[in-house]
Amino acid sequence: xxxxxxxxxxxxxxxxxEAQGILLGFGLPCHNCIVAYHETLAEGVRPHDLDADKILExxxxxxKSSAKTT
Numbered sequence: 001x002x003x004x005x006x007x008x009x010x011x012x013x014x015x016x017x018e019a020q021g022i023l024l025g026f027g028l029p030c031h032n033c034i035v036a037y038h039e040t041l042a043e044g045v046r047p048h049d050l051d052a053d054k055i056l057e058x059x060x061x062x063x064k065s066s067a068k069t070t
Contacts, residue, residue, distance in 0.1 A: 009036035028055075
């Protein structure tokens, strides 16, 4: 899977067991927010003044490392 800014936050959280921890590390408590079912990553980071590209780098690196171990 390749993560993108237009993915819903709930889909990101559900996609990988460690994705929630990455979002939390950036200050996005998406698993607790009902808005996660309606907002994309790009929309969700805007009010928190976060860089979606940095988050995507971490998420996509997570997927790459998981692919190497399987």
